[in-house]
Amino acid sequence: MARSRTRWRLATALLSTVFWLAACDMKRISELEEGVSTEADVRARFGQPENIWDSPQGRVFEYNRQPQGQKNYMITIGSDGKMSALRQVLTPENFDKVRPGMPMEDLRKLLGKPAKRTPYPLKNQTDWEWRWVQPPNSPMVFTATLNDDQRVVSAGSSPDRSTEAN
Numbered sequence: 001m002a003r004s005r006t007r008w009r010l011a012t013a014l015l016s017t018v019f020w021l022a023a024c025d026m027k028r029i030s031e032l033e034e035g036v037s038t039e040a041d042v043r044a045r046f047g048q049p050e051n052i053w054d055s056p057q058g059r060v061f062e063y064n065r066q067p068q069g070q071k072n073y074m075i076t077i078g079s080d081g082k083m084s085a086l087r088q089v090l091t092p093e094n095f096d097k098v099r100p101g102m103p104m105e106d107l108r109k110l111l112g113k114p115a116k117r118t119p120y121p122l123k124n125q126t127d128w129e130w131r132w133v134q135p136p137n138s139p140m141v142f143t144a145t146l147n148d149d150q151r152v153v154s155a156g157s158s159p160d161r162s163t164e165a166n
Contacts, residue, residue: 025071029086037083042075049075053109057084064113070131070139072112090132095142095157104150111142124148131160139163 028045042061043049049061055076063073071088078084089111097110107128114128130142139160145153 025065025069025073032083032086034083034085038081039077039083042077042083046073046075050113051108055109060109062112066113066115066130070133072130074112090130090142092134092157095155098144098152098155100152100154102152104146104152107144107146107152114144125153131162132157 031045032041046061046063050064051062053060053062057076058078059076061075061077063075065071065073070090072090074085074087074089075083076085094110098107111130115131116127116129118127118129120126124147126146128144128146132140132142134140134157140157141160141162142155142157144155147153
C-alpha cells in the first residue's frame with residue numbers, strides 16, 4: 001500500500017513538472033518572433049543553451065527538455081543576430097532522417113541531448129533514448145543504438161512504458 005502511494009505521488013509530481021514545463025515553453029515561444037527577436041531575447045526567455053552548434057544558417061542553440069519533458073528545441077540565430085528559426089526537433093520527420101552509419105555528432109545536432117544513455121558493454125553498443133509525443137497524445141520513446149565507432153546501428157520508436165500506471 002505504501003509503495004503504491006509513493007508511486008502515485010512520484011507519477012503526480014512528474015506529470016505536474018511536465019505540464020509546467022510545457023506551459024512555460026509555450027509562453028516563452030509566444031514571446032519570440034522569427035526575424036525580429038534577437039539572441040538576447042532568446043537567452044532572456046530560455047536561458048543558457050545546452051549546446052551551441054554552428055550551421056550554414058547561423059548558430060543553433062539547443063534547449064533540451066529531456067528527461068522530464070518530451071521536447072527538444074533548436075533555435076537558430078542568423079548572421080544578422082536575429083532568430084531565424086525555432087523548432088521542436090523530436091518529430092517523426094526528424095526520426096526518419098536517422099540512418100545506420102550516421103555519426104553521433106550529427107545525431108546529437110538533429111535531436112539534441114538524449115533523455116537516457118544505456119551502455120551494453122558485451123555488445124559494444126549504447127542506446128540513446130528520447131521521450132516524445134506522437135500526435136495526438138501518445139507518449140513514445142525513440143531509441144538510436146550506437147556502436148563503438150559512435151555511429152548509428154539501428155533506430156526506432158516504441159510506446160513509452162514509463163508513463164503507464166503500475
